[in-house]
Amino acid sequence: MAMRAACLFLLFMPDCREEQYPCTRLYSIHKPCKQCLNEVCFYSLRRVYVVNKEICVRTVCAHEELLRADLCRDKFSKCGVMAVSGLCQSVAASCARSCGGC
Template identity: 65%
Template sequence: CKTLPSSGFCSTALTAVVQAQTHESAEHPGATPLPASCREEMYPCTRMYSVHRPVKRCIGRLCLYSLPRVYVINNEICMRTVCQQDEYLRAELCRELSGWPRRIERSATRKRCRNRRGNLKTWANKA
């Protein structure tokens, strides 16, 4: 398994996904094509789930079985369809969550800029 430097994923897993997709597209010739502004993107979808695995513990001749909960991490590579509008909405959500104003409000509303210029809080003013 070779690890790709850009993503850190196993290259054999990527080729397996790509080969599986080509086989699926060959099997379904009537599949709907993607719109021009959309593309398919591979992303890591790591899932963690719990299972109960039996464990045998023996003390002398007496053996006991217990079912502790064990967490299993399943590393997979999934496909999703990403359109240009979805990317824009995701970027706007990321801006809002990080504390930046929305781009639409920033260009249309000038009150925030005037308030910031009038009340400058710099190290020089605090001293």
Template identity: 80%
Template sequence: MTILVVLETRRTLLETEPTEPGPLDCREEQYPCTRLYSVHKPCKQCLNSLCFYSLRRVYVINKEVCVRTVCAHEELLRADMCRDQFSRCGVAAVSGQCGSLGSSCGKSCGGC
């Protein structure tokens, strides 16, 4: 009888409400990311018959595809924080007054 109670307790801990995202509701998302690398490139320079190499710093732009893990519960928390921080943008979008707020809402959570 004690074992049955322990099993029931464990089962209720793993179950979540249907509206709440569980701990395993995560997915990997690919997004473009650009990285700037600094490399030293040898450069040959000659004066008459004397040649020497110098190392010049060159910047290389590398366009890559990065991967991040996105979980549903983190997205909900981020959306709540964004809604609290930029609540005036949502009000302006509904009332058609986006122009009065300028670019501050365009940089927020999706803009007006």
């Protein structure tokens, strides 16, 4: 049902596309652990963390990307100023984290 809704959404919003991205999740399970004292053995449940690596899908629309770029440009205006003035390397690390580089 969700897939049908996504297909209908993309049909009516032609400037949108589906994009895959890695979405790693950490969850816990209880794993039985055998312990023995002399000849008496018993099991206890220990919490173990498991990494679940998945590929998720999100819908990205052009108008949302433009809004995000505008917000980013407003919030990190120094990145654009530094790039235009040739001083990009001095703020390259912070700009790359915020807006994808100069």
